[in-house]
Amino acid sequence: METSTPPDGSGRAAAYDPIAEAYAAENATSLLNEYYNRPAIRDLLGDVSGKHVLDVGCGSGPTLVDLIKGGATAVGIDGSKALIDIARDRVGSATELYVADLAESLPFDDSTFDDVVCSLTLHYLEDWHSPLTEIRRVLKPGGRLILSVEHPLVMWFTALQAGNTTNYFATRPRHVTDMAGQDADLTFWDRSLSTMFKTFFDTGFRVTHLDEPGPAPEALERFPEFFEDKDDPRFLAFLFLVLVPAA
Template sequence: MQEKVAKAFDQLAVAYASSVDQSSGHNAYYERPAMMKLLPEDLTDMTVLDAGCAAGWYTAQLLERGAAVTAIDLSQAMVAACRRRVGNQANVMVHDLSQPLPFEDESFDLIVSSLTLHYIEDWDSVLTEFRRVLKPNGQLLFSVHHPFMVYQQFDQQDYFARELLTDIWNKKETGPVEVTFYHKSMMDIVNSTTKHFTLDQMIEPQPSEDFIDQPGALDWYKRWYDRLMRDPWFLIVKALKT
């Protein structure tokens, strides 16, 4: 499974690096603004792990807020794109989150993981590792597919089934790319998280209106704003190591 995910995102790296920041409203106007609101404005003197860094958008934002950042991703092409974006300002490396993290205990003040964990079947192992490398009172902030969106969009017969699903992403830079991920129920997400962390907030984001005047944004808002206000696409969780 992880080889399939890595292959897909190696293919998608060129799209993430060249157009996703501006052309993907679900990222630029929806998930990212909601995630960034949950982060401190000043991250000076904080060590942060960007777990699933893709082409480095979050890595760059964390650096701008003053953090010392380590960024990891399963895809070699995504890691290369992240390095091109941030240069030597961050420690960027290839790593599979389903494997033990190559960091010492209590290395990080904060872990940010954007739209990554739904590509991993065993959350127990990755959350155990997240807890191990976080300092006392450290924070974990992650986003995933909203489970009810997946249930509706993929016409599942059993909402509670932990199921491997396949989607086709059609980007102008790549053409169609097959992407596989795991569906987990809300119950599974909450219980997996609270087994290792104290739940602080759960956010079902709403589209930000701050970007409606951006070039090319209006079509996305017309198509998606009302729909996402009714049916959330992503779920954001903020949790604490206590």
């Protein structure tokens, strides 16, 4: 089943449409996605057999594939119709996929999902209050939100290194004009660690896990040049969190 609320193409939710094919290909093999983000998300998800799991910002569907392989019924939602079309080819017709803007309400009843995954997606939104409130609403009591977001210190240091004066404490836009070797028009919204946590607490979540993990062991063989000068294979790129509804 596919329920589509087509974005009008001008909204930020559809910003991945023009680069969907190239991004999906890069996402499938890159150090950051395939050998770092995805293994960490899989570890946090653990055994998903029999669970009903929503992937918010599912993109081309790599985590949906993992969830289905693990025995979950997975549901995906993303603002890019082009990425959802790629996900559809990967997961088949039985999986529910939705095209929708996460700045708006989620098209699900209260207490629908055992877990929600939101991988590398929240940082495209200026306001996290509304999507987090919606995710909390659709989670069953005792459910979990598994989250990865860009590490706030990395974004700040990168801006400083590029010679930009950046207020770490401000919630600030960052325009990215290339992605996956393509011209792109993406806006990231960077914010401080304390701003993130304040929003988690304000939207009724408790943080039960925070990690800065290393890559999958295979990454060292696959990308030897990246690791050759490093004593420790860990690097800072994303933060990984587990949130549960408070009380």
